[in-house]
Amino acid sequence: MSLVGRDKTSSMGPLPRQAWLLVLHDLRQELREREIVSTTVFFTLVVLVMFGLSFASLGTALHPLIAPGLLWLCVMFVGSMTLTRIFDREREADTLRALLVAPVERLAIYLAKATVTLLVLLACMALLVPGLVVLFPGASALATNPSTTIALVVLGCLGYVAVGTLFAAGLATGSGKHVLLAVVLYPVTSPVLLFALVATRALLEHHPRVMTYLGQMAAVDVLLLVLGAWLFEPVLVGVGRARVP
Amino acid sequence: MTRAPVAPLLFGAALVLLPWSVVRVFLDTPIERQMGTAQKIFYFHLPMAWICMAFAVVCGIAAVVELRRRSVVAGAVAVASAEMVLIAGLGMLISGPIWGHATWGRAWTWDARQVSAALLWLIFASYVLVRRYGAAGSERLAAALAIFGAAEVPVIYYAVKVWKTTHPTTDVVGSLPPSFWAALWPALCALSALSLGLVLVRVRLELLAQQLERQADS
Numbered sequence: 001m002s003l004v005g006r007d008k009t010s011s012m013g014p015l016p017r018q019a020w021l022l023v024l025h026d027l028r029q030e031l032r033e034r035e036i037v038s039t040t041v042f043f044t045l046v047v048l049v050m051f052g053l054s055f056a057s058l059g060t061a062l063h064p065l066i067a068p069g070l071l072w073l074c075v076m077f078v079g080s081m082t083l084t085r086i087f088d089r090e091r092e093a094d095t096l097r098a099l100l101v102a103p104v105e106r107l108a109i110y111l112a113k114a115t116v117t118l119l120v121l122l123a124c125m126a127l128l129v130p131g132l133v134v135l136f137p138g139a140s141a142l143a144t145n146p147s148t149t150i151a152l153v154v155l156g157c158l159g160y161v162a163v164g165t166l167f168a169a170g171l172a173t174g175s176g177k178h179v180l181l182a183v184v185l186y187p188v189t190s191p192v193l194l195f196a197l198v199a200t201r202a203l204l205e206h207h208p209r210v211m212t213y214l215g216q217m218a219a220v221d222v223l224l225l226v227l228g229a230w231l232f233e234p235v236l237v238g239v240g241r242a243r244v245p
Numbered sequence: 246m247t248r249a250p251v252a253p254l255l256f257g258a259a260l261v262l263l264p265w266s267v268v269r270v271f272l273d274t275p276i277e278r279q280m281g282t283a284q285k286i287f288y289f290h291l292p293m294a295w296i297c298m299a300f301a302v303v304c305g306i307a308a309v310v311e312l313r314r315r316s317v318v319a320g321a322v323a324v325a326s327a328e329m330v331l332i333a334g335l336g337m338l339i340s341g342p343i344w345g346h347a348t349w350g351r352a353w354t355w356d357a358r359q360v361s362a363a364l365l366w367l368i369f370a371s372y373v374l375v376r377r378y379g380a381a382g383s384e385r386l387a388a389a390l391a392i393f394g395a396a397e398v399p400v401i402y403y404a405v406k407v408w409k410t411t412h413p414t415t416d417v418v419g420s421l422p423p424s425f426w427a428a429l430w431p432a433l434c435a436l437s438a439l440s441l442g443l444v445l446v447r448v449r450l451e452l453l454a455q456q457l458e459r460q461a462d463s
Contacts, residue, residue: 183371
C-alpha cells in the first residue's frame, strides 16, 4: 500500500481542527484509563524522593547548583516514559498505522501527540517544581518568580517534546528495538535541555540575563518544532522512490 | 565519484603533509609565552574540531538528500561522515582536555563549548548505533538524528559567544600571527586530506556492502 502522493484533502477540516480532534481523542482515552498521568506522576514522586534522599542533606548554598540538573534530569526520565507509553498504546492496538492511512494530515498527528505529551509533562512539573522547592530551600527562586518559572518549564518541556515526539513515533512504527528509544532520545534532547539548564541556573542565581536565556530557549523551540514537523512524514512513512546506483 | 583514484591521492597528500606539519609545528613555530609547549596541541585540536563539525554538516545534508530522494549513495555518505565525526570528535575531546589541563589547570570545566561538543559526539554515536542495530526502516530515523546533529553545530560555534565560558572565543583564530598560521595550514590540510580519503573509502565500502546485501536478497 503506497502512502506517498495520497490526497491531502481531509474530511476532518483544516489542520488545527484535525490536531484538536486528535488531542481530544487522546485526552478522552486518558481520562477513561488515567494510565499515563497516574504512572508518570507517581514516577515523578519516586524520582523526587530519590533526589531528596540523595541530595537534600547538602548545604543550602549548593542547592542552586544542583536543583537545575535535578529538574531537567527528571524531565528526561518522565518524558521518555510518557513518550514510550503514548506510542505503545497506538502500537498495541496498531492504530498508528491506521492513523497514518486515515485522511488526516501527518502534521496534525505530530502536533496532537506533542500536545498530549506536553500536557502530561506539565502535570508532572506541577508536582516536581514545588517538590524541589520544599526539598531544596536554596532553589526558592523557582517559587518567588512564578511567571518566569512557568515560562521556563513550558519552554523547556516544549523543546523536549518537539524532538521526542518525532523519534518516539519513528521507533513506534518500526518493529521492536525499544531499547533504541533511550539511545536516541537522551542524546538528541540534551542540547535543548542544556539551554533550559543554563536558564534555570540563571533564574536561581538571580542573573539579570534570565529573560535573554528564555528568549534563546523560545528560538530553539521554534527551530525544533519546525524541524520535527518537517521530518515527521519522511521519518514515519518515507517519501520518493529509492535511487540505487 | 568513488571509482576515481581520489582517495589514494588524498592519502598520498596526507603522507607528505603530516610529517611536514609536525616539523612546522614543533621546530619552526615559536613557543607561546603563556601556555608554553602545551599550545602545540592547538595545531591538531583545531583541525580535528573543524573536521568534526564539517562532517557533521555533511552528514546532515546527506541525510536530507537520503530522506527526500531515498538515495543509497547519500545514505552511504551519511554513514561514512558520521563515523568520521566520531573519530575526529574523539580526537577533539581527548586533545582539548589535555590542553585545558595545561592552561586552565582543569581538564574538563563543564564549559558550554565542551558540553555542546560532547553532546554532538553522543548524537552521532547514537546515529551509528541506530544505523547498525535498528530494525528495517530505521535509516529514516537515523537520518533525522543526523539532521538534528547538524543543527547542533551552530550551537557549538555560538556557545562561546552567548554563554560565559572558559574556552577561547572564535575571534582567537582570526587574530593569530602569521607564524602560527604557517604551522596551522599544513596540519589542517594533512588532517583534512586524511579524513576525506577515509570517508571516500568508507563510502565505497558501504555501497559494496549494500550491493552484496541486495544480491543476497534477490
